[in-house]
Amino acid sequence: MQTTKIPATVITGFLGAGKTTLIRHMLTHAKGKRIALIINEFGDLGVDGDVLRGCGAEACREDDIIELTNGCICCTVADDFIPTMEKLLARDSRPDHIIIETSGLALPQPLVAAFNWPGIKTQVTVDGVITVVDSAAVAAGRFADDHDKLDAQRMADDQLDHHSALEELFEDQLTASDLIVLNKADLVSDEAIEAIRADIFAHLKRTPAVIVSRNGEVSPEVLLGLGVGSEDDIANRKSHHEMEHENGEEHDHDHDEFESFIVEFGAVADPAGFQNGLKAIIAEHDVLRLKGFVAMPGKPMRMVVQAVGSRIDSYFDRPWGADEARATRLVVIGLHDMDEASIRSGLTALGG
Template sequence: MKIPATIVTGFLGAGKTSLIRHLLANVRGRPLALIINEFGDIGADREIIKGCGIAECDETDVIELANGCICCTVADDFLPAMRQILAREPKPDHIIIETSGLALPKPLVKAFAWPAVRNAVTVDGVVVLADAAAVLAGRFAHDPAALADQRAADPSLDHDSPLEELFEEQLLCGDLVVLNKQDQVGAGDRPAIEALVRPYLRPGVGLLWAEGGKIDPVVALGLGIGAEDDLESRPSHHDDGQDHDHDEFDSFVLQVPSIADPALIETRLKVAIARFDILRVKGFLAVDGRPLRHVVQAVGQRLERYYDRPWRPDEARQGGLVVIGQRGTAGGLDRASIARMVLDGLPA
């Protein structure tokens, strides 16, 4: 019997890690294996999952792929990770794969057709998370009918922006789409948000609303699609063989010394996010006199902070924040200026 695997995808900050933490806390002892793909040089998502304090979240069950976007490193990273999982005894009941927020899901689904994987694993389904407030703001979606009208009127109109194209790619490959962070939009806004998303959903794809990624594990891990046998129904801008280019995006790690007041970093980050159009910030801070690690996650101007677990004796009490943005945006992702803005006056 094949092991089912669920691919969890979605744009930066949509809530993929929150969804996985919720699933881990509610699978009632089922043995799971996780593959976490990061965009950035520190394993923030893996560390957040490991720091959740859930018994089912054993460190050996989580494999991190940090050498590049999973859709571009299938042979080098994903397939060896799958072989590692399949060699385990006992084998997991289910495999969850969290893609980078910049990944195209279809190349990953294609990898399940490889003989080394196909005989042992099937893609139960592709779950796509979307940040409802971001969709409403038009940051990661557009009106497809209006765009078609504009193209018809102006043949020289350039292709979609990388963010819009990536958002579409993820929706087009999905078997279940979760409009997350419903608490951050009004009930009256929901029809407009759904109208922006539905044109990219294939027939039969479910659409759910959620807060904090909280959906029933029976739904998320029981789609039974067999997506590797359903590739033709999942259109992609890259079906012509054109490479997915990550050069449109940039990331770096901002090293932060131990600080007295994390609220100061929050204030400065919000200014930097607005000034440099930063898409995503995630990582950890060390706070003077506090034994617990301080988690920081930001999507646009929405920033969340909380303490998760004690620093281990073998860890340096040093903060680190992954900063992700687009190249070529107004002001650019100016690493030196962002560092000065956030770290000015702090101990070296």
């Protein structure tokens, strides 16, 4: 029976939209519900998993947080996700709910389809797919797509490649959703929110629910218990990748368009200068996303840094562990042609 299945919520959204913040808030307001987390990172430093472990929520114990760091979850479903789910379901004490946070570069559709796997479908159902949107970024035009203008440019110069992997990913994440969270609404006007809402629906055939949030503060009662059974509706959520294959076009979904690397150095003596330097490096090299932990002399707690575009958020999350090296470690994510050597050099210089 459907009621005997464990509900699973897939949380997707572009880099820096606020998925981890949303989950932190959910865990701290879970009211006794035991939640298992499966987190898919892009890059080798498990920032999101470490941040969630430090939130102190009873709803999610240490052994209920599982990180998949072998690549994008949509490309490693058979190798990583299916075995992880099977191990989770084989436990004597099973969770009340499963939350899956995809990387910002993942297509949700292959993941949702994986819930039709015979060993999983009888035990778990997709309660819903939630897409978190960075309202401020969209309002600034970073992920808006003027199709008519692009078509005109193609007609004018067929030697130019105007295809945007970022636009395509963003639209695919919206297409798969049952609930869209327009996050960071405090950074834009009410008029901008309505414009974003209208633009989203102009690109979708389906009509998912839309809510507005600030700082990822959405009640678990709103996010959990949607009861959609999204895996049974996968045919209506096709990605660009799937549609292009149906049309006979050759298109590989890989992440050659994106690169990530880790920069590690010592403590940061000047926090204000550090953040100003980060802004300059991000702007100069068009870094999509930067996140990690910062050590500061004389500070017993580590500082979490999350940056998307020119916006940088930082806060102290927990004391450094006795066995931890107090070092600054940052993950940098950008397009494949970013100048890694210059970015690495610039960031390391900020630790002086």
